[in-house]
Structure formats: structure tokens, C-alpha cells
Amino acid sequence: xxxxxxxxxxxxxxxxxxxxxxxxxxxxxxxxxxxxxxxxxxxxxxxxxxxxxxxxxxxxxxxxxxxxxxxxxxxxxxxxxxxxxxxxxxxxxxxxxxxxxxxxxxxxxxxxxxxxxxxxxxxxxxxxxxxxxxxxxxxxxxxxxxxxxxxxxxxxxxxxxxxxxxxxxxxxxxxxxxxxxxxxxxxxxxxxxxxxxxxxxxxxxxxxxxxxxxxxxxxxxxxxxxxxxxxxxxxxxxxxxxxxxxxxxxxxxxxxxxxxxxxxxxxxxxxxxxxxxxxxxxxxxxxxxxxxxxxxxxxxxxxxxxxxxxxxxxxxxxxxxxxxxxxxxxxxxxxxxxxxxxxxxxxxxxxxxxxxxxxxxxxxxxxxxxxxxxxxxxxxxxxxxxxxxxxxxxxxxxxxxxxxxxxxx
Amino acid sequence: xxxxxxxxxxxxxxxxxxxxxxxxxxxxxxxxxxxxxxxxxxxxxxxxxxxxxxxxxxxxxxxxxxxxxxxxxxxxxxxxxxxxxxxxxxxxxxxxxxxxxxxxxxxxxxxxxxxxxxxxxxxxxxxxxxxxxxxxxxxxxxxxxxxxxxxxxxxxxxxxxxxxxxxxxxxxxxxxxxxxxxxxxxxxxxxxxxxxxxxxxxxxxxxxxxxxxxxxxxxxxxxxxxxxxxxxxxxxxxxxxxxxxxxxxxxxxxxxxxxxxxxxxxxxxxxxxxxxxxxxxxxxxxxxxxxxxxxxxxxxxxxxxxxxxxxxxxxxxxxxxxxxxxxxxxxxxxxxxxxxxxxxxxxxxxxxxxxxxxxxxxxxxxxxxxxxxxxxxxxxxxxxxxxxxxxxxxxxxxxxxxxxxxxxxxxxxxxxxxxxxxxxxxxxxxxx
Numbered sequence: 066x067x068x069x070x071x072x073x074x075x076x077x078x079x080x081x082x083x084x085x086x087x088x089x090x091x092x093x094x095x096x097x098x099x100x101x102x103x104x105x106x107x108x109x110x111x112x113x114x115x116x117x118x119x120x121x122x123x124x125x126x127x128x129x130x131x132x133x134x135x136x137x138x139x140x141x142x143x144x145x146x147x148x149x150x151x152x153x154x155x156x157x158x159x160x161x162x163x164x165x166x167x168x169x170x171x172x173x174x175x176x177x178x179x180x181x182x183x184x185x186x187x188x189x190x191x192x193x194x195x196x197x198x199x200x201x202x203x204x205x206x207x208x209x210x211x212x213x214x215x216x217x218x219x220x221x222x223x224x225x226x227x228x229x230x231x232x233x234x235x236x237x238x239x240x241x242x243x244x245x246x247x248x249x250x251x252x253x254x255x256x257x258x259x260x261x262x263x264x265x266x267x268x269x270x271x272x273x274x275x276x277x278x279x280x281x282x283x284x285x286x287x288x289x290x291x292x293x294x295x296x297x298x299x300x301x302x303x304x305x306x307x308x309x310x311x312x313x314x315x316x317x318x319x320x321x322x323x324x325x326x327x328x329x330x331x332x333x334x335x336x337x338x339x340x341x342x343x344x345x346x347x348x349x350x351x352x353x354x355x356x357x358x359x360x361x362x363x364x365x366x367x368x369x370x371x372x373x374x375x376x377x378x379x380x381x382x383x384x385x386x387x388x389x390x391x392x393x394x395x396x397x398x399x400x401x402x403x404x405x406x407x408x409x410x411x412x413x414x415x416x417x418x419x420x421x422x423x424x425x426x427x428x429x430x431x432x433x434x435x436x437x438x439x440x441x442x443x444x445x446x447x448x449x450x451x452x453x454x455x456x457x458x459x460x461x462x463x464x465x466x467x468x469x470x471x472x473x474x
Numbered sequence: 475x476x477x478x479x480x481x482x483x484x485x486x487x488x489x490x491x492x493x494x495x496x497x498x499x500x501x502x503x504x505x506x507x508x509x510x511x512x513x514x515x516x517x518x519x520x521x522x523x524x525x526x527x528x529x530x531x532x533x534x535x536x537x538x539x540x541x542x543x544x545x546x547x548x549x550x551x552x553x554x555x556x557x558x559x560x561x562x563x564x565x566x567x568x569x570x571x572x573x574x575x576x577x578x579x580x581x582x583x584x585x586x587x588x589x590x591x592x593x594x595x596x597x598x599x600x601x602x603x604x605x606x607x608x609x610x611x612x613x614x615x616x617x618x619x620x621x622x623x624x625x626x627x628x629x630x631x632x633x634x635x636x637x638x639x640x641x642x643x644x645x646x647x648x649x650x651x652x653x654x655x656x657x658x659x660x661x662x663x664x665x666x667x668x669x670x671x672x673x674x675x676x677x678x679x680x681x682x683x684x685x686x687x688x689x690x691x692x693x694x695x696x697x698x699x700x701x702x703x704x705x706x707x708x709x710x711x712x713x714x715x716x717x718x719x720x721x722x723x724x725x726x727x728x729x730x731x732x733x734x735x736x737x738x739x740x741x742x743x744x745x746x747x748x749x750x751x752x753x754x755x756x757x758x759x760x761x762x763x764x765x766x767x768x769x770x771x772x773x774x775x776x777x778x779x780x781x782x783x784x785x786x787x788x789x790x791x792x793x794x795x796x797x798x799x800x801x802x803x804x805x806x807x808x809x810x811x812x813x814x815x816x817x818x819x820x821x822x823x824x825x826x827x828x829x830x831x832x833x834x835x836x837x838x839x840x841x842x843x844x845x846x847x848x849x850x851x852x853x854x855x856x857x858x859x860x861x862x863x864x865x866x867x868x869x870x871x872x873x874x875x876x877x878x879x880x881x882x883x884x885x886x887x888x889x890x891x892x893x894x895x896x897x898x899x900x901x902x903x904x905x906x
Contacts, residue, residue, distance in 0.1 A: 080889065081805070084798035088791055095787045102780075127580065219712055328580070328589070348857050349777055356507070356784055360791055363500050367795040370496055374802040430776055 071403050078375075082407065085371055089411025089447060092364045094418035097443040098426065099353045101435050106350040110343045112282050114162055115237075115271030117198025119306040120153075121335035122313045123161060123299045124320065127328045135293035136214065138324065145323050146300060149315045151308040158190040159298045160275040161335070162197070163342040166297065167275035172286075173256040174244060183243055183281070185236075186274040189215065189290040194235075194269070196303050199287075202238060204251045204267030207289040214291045231289045234263040237271050239283035301335075309334050361446075365454040372400065372458035383462055384469030393463040400459035401452060408451035412444045419443070475826070483831040486807075493803065494835070497796045501839030501886075504792025505879050506846020511778075511785040513847070513871050514854055517864055518680065519774045522666035523606065527764040530604070531726050531734065533562065535745050536756040537718075538706050543756050550760050552674045552771070553703050553720040558748075563598065567740050568726035569733070572601040573690055575722050576676040577699030581629070581686055583637050584647045584654055590636060592685025593678060594650070595671075596693045596700075602628070602659070604727050605671065610634070612644035612659035619658075620689050625696070627655035628687040634660045648686070653696040655688060667864060668773040670764060675703075675723055679773055680861035690722075737761060789882070796835070797886040804828060804890035811894050825895040832887020833880065840879030847875060 580589030700714025
């Protein structure tokens with residue numbers, strides 16, 4: 066197929082051609098970046114939690130007035146909850162994975178060093194491994210005698226009584242790889258807040274943070290600290306996935322029977338918590354998807370409109386060509402090639418623009434660089450779109466009978 | 475002439491219904507999308523206290539230990555420790571000054587059972603006059619009440635409506651976490667957007683307003699609030715007044731550039747003193763005004779700006795699309811133009827005729843775009859965002875829709891019209 070006559074014809078509609086190319090370029094640039102943004106959101110939403118996601122329910126309570134005997138009442142609550150039929154394990158935890166609020170601290174490899182080595186989230190609570198279903202990869206879990214009460218730790222911090230402060234810690238594989246890449250982390254020491262040396266006794270496969278996932282989703286520590294019910298903490302129950310609704314209802318009734326003077330702030334399955342945690346990402350991905358679709362539809366319609374015009378404008382010349390021996394296939398190919406050329410120009414310009422937009426986003430929103438693989442994908446998308454959009458008008462052009470050439474308009 | 479052009483334009487548009495619909499639809503989609511996101515963006519990046527934001531300042535100092543400190547490269551934290559906050563407050567060197575902290579609280583009538591949960595603000599007397607909070611009944615408390623740890627409270631209008639049926643409740647009491655607080659004032663609806671004084675404290679940046687406002691000292695006495703923010707050192711974190719944590723926001727009102735300079739010196743002096751006493755290690759201070767602070771703390775979500783950019787890109791594609799279609803359409807009508815020119819129409823006439831056609835498309839696109847914008851905002855209200863309920867089309871945006879639509883379409887029509895008016899009469903008739 067000779068493209069010279071096509072280029073010559075396009076040259077006669079410079080401005081219209083320029084507009085179409087500009088539209089395709091803009092669409093290409095925006096769609097490439099939007100798809101990239103969508104994939105980033107989807108990637109974030111797929112972060113593994115390394116817990117028994119489908120087996121957990123939680124309850125968050127608020128109390129009216131102070132409770133001096135908090136520890137004893139928490140133990141009673143937990144004992145009651147363990148009696149609920151179907152509950153395999155129960156615990157109290159201060160922050161749940163993906164709950165949105167966390168307690169974080171800086172870690173030092175050497176207390177004398179200027180800057181901290183990293184920052185990680187801290188999980189407290191007895192029976193954490195068995196209840197959340199966190200998998201131990203190396204070393205051991207905490208022994209019962211290692212646990213300390215949080216209240217006593219607070220007091221000990223004031224008096225400087227180091228006996229009451231735990232000295233062992235469990236870390237995730239991600240923390241181990243960050244602190245001691247390629248080495249065995251067991252038995253090594255890490256400092257929290259400079260003053261407290263903790264010995265790593267075990268490594269868990271992973272445990273996602275409650276929030277701040279962008280600082281390292283699996284940067285978590287587990288401390289042997291026993292909690293009592295306080296503002297913001299959760300009761301977590303592990304049960305069979307199909308029992309969750311029933312267990313939650315029974316647990317609420319149980320807690321109400323034990324102490325009616327409290328209010329349930331929040332309760333549900335951990336699956337719901339995860340779903341809610343990513344709801345902004347999901348909404349944004351939806352909007353981006355919608356804009357992409359709308360852009361592609363508008364551009365397709367633009368191509369259909371312009372191609373239709375050109376076809377009807379060139380009705381006579383098509384007739385002449387047909388009369389001179391061009392087949393329907395030739396006419397069809399002509400319009401398809403024309404569209405392919407236009408789309409290709411648009412795509413080339415669009416790629417440059419896509420990188421420009423990406424650069425702007427990198428500077429202003431700290432987004433990563435657009436991977437090169439997005440460009441061929443965007444190009445294919447627009448080529449297909451262009452060919453599909455031009456097919457209708459091109460078929461109409463191919464259907465023009467040679468006799469048109471002999472008619473005067 | 476106007477009527478004639480209108481008639482011609484309508485005929486021409488009717489002649490090719492599908493194409494007309496296409497142009498109107500794409501324009502409307504673009505306008506709808508950009509107006510929706512623009513409404514949300516202006517809503518969120520608005521000035522929470524118009525006319526006052528240049529006079530409100532947020533003093534910041536840095537009590538953190540030496541660890542990792544590089545002079546001039548760290549930003550002092552947003553909040554203060556109780557100790558520094560009280561020291562600065564008691565200096566009384568600004569026209570007005572207030573400490574702010576936040577806590578989630580449950581409020582009932584004194585004999586009530588089921589509490590209403592909402593945001594509680596722990597603050598000091600100057601809060602209300604400084605932030606221009608409007609009162610329905612009563613007024614704020616005074617400095618004496620602060621000093622005497624008086625259990626008084628200012629409640630929001632909606633709390634008053636729910637607990638007291640909207641009646642003047644000044645003098646009555648509400649119970650907050652087991653303690654009675656005497657009502658001294660009831661606010662009208664008051665919800666600055668963004669919630670500049672609380673966003674950094676509890677993460678609620680937008681919303682329908684806080685529920686109750688309590689004197690800081692009285693609330694702490696009652697065990698309300700005082701959650702540690704950023705902590706350093708190893709002291710007891712259960713006593714908010716002693717804990718080595720920053721958690722209190724501090725605001726001052728300064729009426730002149732001179733006063734600002736004085737306050738800056740005061741802060742530097744305070745920090746120098748603290749360093750001399752061995753309490754502080756870091757000498758950085760900051761005194762941003764409200765606008766600077768909002769910018770620095772990025773109170774407007776990134777995603778909002780991203781969406782606005784996306785929508786404008788979309789509008790651009792839609793406008794380019796409409797221009798292309800209009801142009802193609804006009805070029806096809808060179809015969810008709812040739813005839814009209816031969817019959818005596820001037821270039822100006824042809825230009826006006828085609829502009830009229832473009833304008834009609836613009837108006838139609840605007841009306842439809844408005845519909846789409848309403849639809850878009852309805853969608854926004856059903857999104858899981860804090861600001862969702864605030865997304866409403868205001869009259870200014872309504873006007874803007876039409877201006878944008880008309881400008882876009884006239885711009886789109888300009889080139890085709892100019893090209894059309896340039897058609898020479900004879901050649902086109904001959905060619906036919």
C-alpha cells in the first residue's frame with residue numbers, strides 16, 4: 066500500500082488532521098498515566114496481611130467512667146469470650162492490622178548512631194500469634210513468663226525499674242532483612258528509643274501495619290506486653306469463617322451480660338476492616354477507570370465523526386477510483402491505513418506527553434516513574450480503538466458504487 | 475439579523491442530528507467532569523476563616539532530643555508539650571492566644587444514658603473570639619474559668635437540638651464521660667473547612683463541626699483527652715501534664731507585622747532560655763500563618779488535585795473533539811457558503827452565522843453539562859470521603875458552567891467560522 070496519496074490528502078486538511086492527532090495524543094497520554102495510577106492502587110490493595118484474614122472478628126468498646134480494676138475485668142471478658150461456641154482463640158490488641166491508627170517507634174542498631182536505622186509499628190497483646198494466625202518462621206514464640214503488664218511498664222519507666230521492662234521481641238522477615246541483610250537475626254539486639262535493648266527471639270513471616278503502609282507495609286514488631294481494656298483497643302476472636310456472624314452476635318451478648326455499662330464503638334469481621342481500609346483507593350481507581358473509558362469513547366466518537374465526514378466529502382473521488390478499477394478492499398484499506406497513520410502520529414506525540422505528565426506527577430505527588438511497558442499497551446489500545454472506530458465509515462466508503470463517478474452532485 | 479442566524483443555526487444543527495448530539499454530549503461530559511472536580515477542589519482548598527487567615531499564627535518550637543538533629547534541616551513539630559504550651563500561654567504576649575487539643579467524647583444530658591458521640595475540643599478562653607465562632611445563646615468562658623479549672627462547656631447547635639430540642643440551654647448541664655459540665659454557650663452551625671485547628675490533632679480535616687468545647691484544664695481533670703502525640707524520652711505517658719510528648723496545638727492572633735516580628739523574637743528567646751537551662755537541644759522555631767500552615771500540612775488531599783487535573787485534561791480532549799467536528803462540518807458546507815456569499819452575504823455575516831451555531835452548541839452543552847455536574851456531585855456525596863456531604867453545586871459554579879461552556883464552544887467555533895467566512899463565492903459554485 067502506497068501511503069503517499071494518503072499523506073497528500075491529509076495535507077489538504079492540515080488543521081483538522083492536527084486536531085485529531087492532538088486529541089489522540091492527549092487521550093494516549095492521559096490514559097497511559099491513568100492506567101498506571103490504577104495499577105498502583107490495585108497493587109496497594111493487594112498487599113498481603115500474613116494473618117488469618119477470613120477467620121477474625123473484632124469488637125471495639127468504649128467505657129463510661131474510669132475502671133480501676135481494668136486488668137481483672139479484661140481477663141474476665143476474655144474468659145467469657147473464649148466460652149462462646151466456635152471461638153478458637155481470643156485476645157485483646159491495641160491496634161489491629163489495617164485499622165488505620167498505630168503506635169510506631171524508631172529502631173537503632175547502635176544507640177550511639179546519629180540517625181535511627183528505621184521505623185516500625187509495635188503490636189502488643191498476649192496470644193497474638195495464635196489468634197491473628199501469624200506464622201513463626203524462625204526462632205520461638207514468647208514464653209508466658211516473658212509477658213509484662215502495660216500498666217507496670219508505664220510505672221517502671223518512671224521509677225527506672227528495668228525488671229518490669231520486656232527484653233525480647235519478635236520481628237517480621239521484612240524488618241530482619243532491613244536490619245541485618247543476609248544474616249541470622251536470632252539473638253541479635255536492636256534498640257528502641259535508644260535506651261532499651263531488645264533481643265530478637267523469633268522471626269515471623271510477615272504482619273502488615275495498621276496504617277502508614279508506604280513506610281514499609283511489613284515493618285512490624287511484636288512485644289510481650291499484656292494489655293487491659295482501654296480507649297481504642299479491640300477484642301479479637303478467631304473462629305471458622307462460616308461462624309463469624311454468629312460468633313460476633315454471641316460475643317456482643319456475652320460482653321453486654323458481663324458489663325452493660327459500655328458501648329460498642331465498632332465491630333465486624335476483619336475482611337470488612339480490610340475492605341474499608343482501602344475504600345479511598347477503590348473509589349479513586351473507579352474514578353480513573355471511568356475517566357479512561359469516557360476519554361476513549363469521546364475519542365472514538367471523534368474519529369467516527371471525522372471519518373464519516375471525509376467519506377461523504379470524498380464520495381465522488383471514491384466513485385472515480387472504483388470506476389478506474391479499485392476494489393472495495395482497496396477503498397477499505399485506504400481509510401484504515403489513513404486512520405493507522407493518524408493514530409500512529411497521535412501515539413508518538415502522546416508518548417512524549419505521557420512522560421511529561423508523569424514527570425510532573427513525580428515532582429508534585431512523589432509518584433514512581435511510568436514503566437516503559439505501559440507505552441506499547443497504550444499504543445495497542447489506541448490502534449485498536451482507531452481501527453474499530455474507522456471501520457463503520459470505511460465500510461460505507463467501500464460500499465460506494467463506481468457509478469457515483471458519472472453523476473454530478 | 476439575530477433571529478435569522480438563530481433560525482439558520484437551528485436548521486443546520488437539525489440537519490445532522492447525530493453529529494449535533496455528539497458535539498453537545500462531548501462538550502457536556504467535559505464540562506460536567508471539570509465542574510464537579512472544581513467544586514470539590516474549591517470547597518476543600520477554601521479559606522476556613524476569610525479575612526482573618528493573615529492574622530492567625532501557629533508558633534512552633536522543637537523540644538525533641540539531640541538524636542539525629544541537624545540544625546536548620548528539621549521542622550519543629552506541629553504541637554507543643556504541656557509545659558511549653560503553658561509557659562507560652564502565660565506570657566500573654568499576643569493579642570489573643572489559645573491552646574487546642576481534641577478527643578472523641580460521648581455527651582448525654584445529666585440524666586441521659588445513650589451518649590451522642592462526636593469530636594470534643596479542649597481549649598482555652600480566647601478560642602471563640604479568635605476564630606470568630608458564632609454564638610446562638612450565651613458566650614464562651616473567660617480566662618478566670620480556665621484558671622479555676624471550671625467545669626463549663628460550649629456545645630454545638632446540633633447537640634443542643636438533639637439534647638434540648640433547640641431551647642436556650644445556658645445554665646443547664648451535660649454529662650461527658652461521667653462528669654457534669656455547665657453549659658455557658660451554644661454555637662450556631664460552625665464548621666470551618668478545612669478544620670485547620672484540629673486536622674493535625676485527630677485527623678478529621680473536614681466535617682460538620684465539633685460537638686463540644688471544654689476548658690483544657692477542667693477536661694484533663696476529668697480524664698478527658700490528653701492522648702500523646704509524638705513522644706520522646708521515657709517519662710510516664712499517662713499524665714498529660716507531665717508526659718514528654720507534644721500534643722497541644724497553639725494559636726495566636728497578631729495584628730501587625732511589628733507584632734509578628736516581636737513574637738518571632740519572643741519564641742527565639744524562649745528557646746534560647748530553654749537551651750541554656752538544658753531543657754532544649756534544638757533552636758529551630760517557626761511562626762507560619764494559617765495559609766502557610768495549610769499549605770505546609772497539605773490539608774487538601776492530593777487525590778483532589780489529581781482529579782481536578784484529570785478532569786481538565788478530559789475537558790481539553792472534549793473541546794478539541796468539538797472543534798474538530800465543527801471544523802469538518804463547516805468545511806463541508808463551503809458550497810452553501812458560496813451560494814450565500816454570491817447572494818450578497820458579507821464575510822461578517824457568514825462569520826456571525828457560524829458563531830451562532832457554535833454558541834447554540836455551547837449553551838446546549840452547558841445545560842447538559844450542568845446536569846452532568848449535578849450527577850457527578852451526587853456521586854461525590856456517595857463517596858467514602860470525609861468531605862463527601864459538603865459537595866454541593868453553588869450558584870457561582872452554576873454561572874461558571876455556562877461561561878466555560880460558551881467560551882469553549884465559541885473558541886471551538888472561532889476557527890471554523892473564520893475559515894468559512896474566507897470561502898470565495900465563485901470557485902465554490904463552479905466546483906459544484
